[in-house]
Amino acid sequence: MQPQTHAQTASRSSQITGAQLVRREYRRYLTEPIDPRDPRIAAWRDALATDGCAVLREFLDPDALARAERECASIAHLAYANERYTNCYDTHDDPSLPDDHPIRLFMKRTQAFVARDRIPESFVIHELYKLDGFRALIAACLGEEHIYEYDDPFGALVVNVLEPGTTHPWHYDATEFVVSMMTRQPDGGGIFEYCPGIRSEGNENEHAVSRVIRGVDRQPIKQLDLRPGDLQLFKGRFSLHRVTPVEGSNSRHTVIFSYAKTPGMVGKSKRAKTLFGRVADVHREADGKAHDDELID
Numbered sequence: 001m002q003p004q005t006h007a008q009t010a011s012r013s014s015q016i017t018g019a020q021l022v023r024r025e026y027r028r029y030l031t032e033p034i035d036p037r038d039p040r041i042a043a044w045r046d047a048l049a050t051d052g053c054a055v056l057r058e059f060l061d062p063d064a065l066a067r068a069e070r071e072c073a074s075i076a077h078l079a080y081a082n083e084r085y086t087n088c089y090d091t092h093d094d095p096s097l098p099d100d101h102p103i104r105l106f107m108k109r110t111q112a113f114v115a116r117d118r119i120p121e122s123f124v125i126h127e128l129y130k131l132d133g134f135r136a137l138i139a140a141c142l143g144e145e146h147i148y149e150y151d152d153p154f155g156a157l158v159v160n161v162l163e164p165g166t167t168h169p170w171h172y173d174a175t176e177f178v179v180s181m182m183t184r185q186p187d188g189g190g191i192f193e194y195c196p197g198i199r200s201e202g203n204e205n206e207h208a209v210s211r212v213i214r215g216v217d218r219q220p221i222k223q224l225d226l227r228p229g230d231l232q233l234f235k236g237r238f239s240l241h242r243v244t245p246v247e248g249s250n251s252r253h254t255v256i257f258s259y260a261k262t263p264g265m266v267g268k269s270k271r272a273k274t275l276f277g278r279v280a281d282v283h284r285e286a287d288g289k290a291h292d293d294e295l296i297d
């Protein structure tokens with residue numbers, strides 16, 4: 001065995017300490033090399049391939065979950081909130097189309113995100129985000145060799161706050177995958193609903209999509225019974241999805257962990273301004289570059 005440097009030993013011990021944040025049954029995935037043939041890894045990978053959705057149930061250790069709930073609630077007021085009307089494609093209206101075409105169906109969307117630079121590094125969700133083992137586990141579930149931290153100082157890690165009465169209406173994600181975890185469940189509503197593979201490359205299936213959005217047909221819809229502390233991996237490019245209106249007096253808090261397939265990815269200033277109401281130098285620098293990430297949805 002190669003002798004380890006002090007830094008390597010310290011890093012290894014912080015990884016092991018970090019792994020205590022998750023339930024015992026998940027810890028080895030965060031601390032040891034992952035065998036892609038491991039039956040649970042294979043099951044999550046299959047669920048993502050067939051259903052576009054995998055849930056690692058009760059992922060957080062109960063103490064860490066209680067802490068995460070408290071911590072996220074303590075910064076929820078720092079969310080930058082705005083409201084707009086959008087269709088499921090997030091495009092402009094096209095009056096030349098029939099009234100019931102999905103492009104013409106606009107819904108009120110409330111966005112409220114607490115940016116990464118407002119989330120203390122000591123918080124459970126921030127510690128988790130920085131763990132190499134956590135990233136390795138997500139990569140294994142996605143069937144990827146490596147994924148990287150999103151380099152965006154605002155968007156890499158966010159807390160999404162849905163206040164009572166607000167909703168995240170039907171939409172598709174622009175990103176390939178989303179990793180999220182609810183830390184606070186509302187009294188009612190706030191349910192994640194999705195239509196697996198309702199559209200595909202080259203087939204928008206507008207008629208079926210319109211019927212779902214207009215509430216005429218619930219047959220394609222699956223509801224996910226998500227609980228605080230469950231880790232959800234979701235591929236939302238082809239699966240229309242939404243969060244139903246939040247009811248009662250509690251807000252719904254969800255953490256979104258963003259990753260990229262290449263290192264050094266940063267959002268552009270227009271996106272930072274829309275999502276967070278402000279822009280950093282790195283976003284202005286990214287404006288001159290070719291890529292256009294859409295890592296939060």
Ligand SMILES: [Fe+2]
Binds near residue numbers: 171172236241297
């Ligand atoms: Fe989404």
